[in-house]
Amino acid sequence: MSQRKAPGDAGRATIRDVAQRAGVSVASVSRVLSGNYPVSEELRRRVMKVVRDLDYVTNAHARSLAGGGTPTVAILINNITGAAFAHVAKGVEGAATLRGWLSLVGTTGDDPERELALVNLMRQQGVAAVVLLGGAYDYDEYQLRMARFARSLDAAGSHLVLVGRPPLEGDVPATTVDYDNEGGAYAMASHLLSAGHRRVLVLPGHQELTTAQGRLRGAQRAFEAYGVPFDPGLVRHGPYDYEHGYDAVEESLREGLDFTAVLAGTDVVAAGAMQALRAAGLRVPEDVSIVGYDDIPLASQLTPQLTTVHVPYEEMGRVALRAVADRREGGSGRRKGADGDHLVLGTHVVVRNSVRPPARREGADRGE
Amino acid sequence: MSQRKAPGDAGRATIRDVAQRAGVSVASVSRVLSGNYPVSEELRRRVMKVVRDLDYVTNAHARSLAGGGTPTVAILINNITGAAFAHVAKGVEGAATLRGWLSLVGTTGDDPERELALVNLMRQQGVAAVVLLGGAYDYDEYQLRMARFARSLDAAGSHLVLVGRPPLEGDVPATTVDYDNEGGAYAMASHLLSAGHRRVLVLPGHQELTTAQGRLRGAQRAFEAYGVPFDPGLVRHGPYDYEHGYDAVEESLREGLDFTAVLAGTDVVAAGAMQALRAAGLRVPEDVSIVGYDDIPLASQLTPQLTTVHVPYEEMGRVALRAVADRREGGSGRRKGADGDHLVLGTHVVVRNSVRPPARREGADRGE
């Protein structure tokens, strides 16, 4: 009754329980377990036996309070079920586990309020880094908001990493891992143009999404480079989902728009577009060609398999984690260097079976 | 020099910093922030102002050491990028966030060693529950291994939840959230049989995976119920991926196997099968019907859209979290009751466009 805890009490065993039962001091147990201090073989055996008997594990909270502890990376994502960013998350988590780091996840559901709440929550957890995934909306507020996050995390000894988002302007303590979004779109559009397509229905995504803006710009640049007039009337904005792809194509056909190919903002949009074309009795790629973007597994699972732009999502995740790990181990070296805080990975076109030269039709080549 | 920390020092602000700067005691700051004790308006204002000025957040480790702390649920998953279990994870995470819980994730990559390491890691973190996702291999060792996990976690005040896995035998402190796997397969096979199919290529999955076993059993039962002989020669085992679907169909065709429909173990396998049929010049569903299982988004994005079995993955995640949350709040009530520790959710067939009655062919209906 006088001792603080009954022998067979419920709840976790503490290091004191182990020490008492092994007849040694708490310090010795700690040393045996952490292994960074010389201990005699005899002591080690005694302690380890009790540890096994009691099924003891150290309390991670106490450990990290006392200075030790495993680093943790927080992954903040709009929606886990989105294939593209799930791959980034996989990359981050995999690289984290490889180094013995832990991964926390939170989903924001596109809600700035939740995003704020989650960043604060992660700050409480004392995470080594917060990785924010996904394209951002280009509100004016975005830069300010992210800069605030970055400084706040930096002050707490943490670090902000933006993946697949535009980098922050000014002297902000954040790392950006990006891919050549516009370049991929340029290459993809060039592929269509060189196949002979001149009238292309473009479904870049939401007008305010930075990703969509870049993909549209890339396409436009390709048209310019080929000297082909770009018709704004063939651009349809909308969310990155199957329904949008379907609806956009259906409406375009109903309005009598003239096009021989569809340049979709993502593979999922392309899938919707493909379905709508089929529903209208058009064949892919014989009547209309389609290309996507992202190269998620879906792209190669559709019939026909989709020509698309490969984005190294999983590697972006690995790179993001490596960046923060290096920074943490590298110490104070390379402080705020221009290098290292904006990494850009390459993209490339993956040619499959969804593109053919356009069928010859009257006036489709020249005309308006 | 004598004070423990310089005013503008780097690193996080502590509660002491706040207290000192506000000219109050540490206890008062704690009370203002947790809000579970009456404080004067004046005090609250003074403290909150300093909290904002210093951008202070409480240290979650210290808090949980001292008894408080936000509960955390650990999600252990084979592979984040698998659509089905990504949805379960989403359900768990969503329900967790809704209650202010945190979610940790770890991926096991089908490696028992990593599974063990992760469970221990989570035990160190003092998580409220560990949710293990995914079908299990039916090794003899499985039951023992899981029982050990369950008891170990239970002893530490945590709890094991198995989602989409077979329940544990005996008096083991674990909760299982399951779906009517066999029933779904039964219904799906019945759908094919009632459409007139008699010779069906079955691709249930890996022979040792419990999920695959259940799906195969369900199909067999349906054949029995219809009085149709089940041909073991039309069963092809293999992993739940696109390649297996493709290869299995390709081989079956090459071997000259006679079938009018494919019953795939998952939608992804169905996608592969569909592609292989097309490659062989067969039309879906005119020449061969196909059905899947899981009803992931892919199913409705294929052409033709896939008839499949809907599994309420996301809800399973929510249910799993609710189960542990209830148990934690309900306290010691309903201890080891038979109810509540094995929850089974229903499945149903989603009819789309990938099934037609079989084309009339010589001898396909009757004969051997």
Add this chain to the structure above:
DNA sequence: GAAACAATGGGATACGGTTTCGCCACCGGC
């Protein structure tokens, strides 16, 4: 044989909160 030394184990303290306990001032009632 004594002294200096290396090896190893124990006691005490710090980490940053929460919570119990007790003090003080202020209030109304007699």
Add this chain to the structure above:
DNA sequence: GCCGGTGGCGAAACCGTATCCCATTGTTTC
């Protein structure tokens, strides 16, 4: 005007671990 009650706040005792510092013992060296 004195006394008991009460609301509001501060001091201090934990939570479980890592680590600094010192004591003890066995070993080497002169």
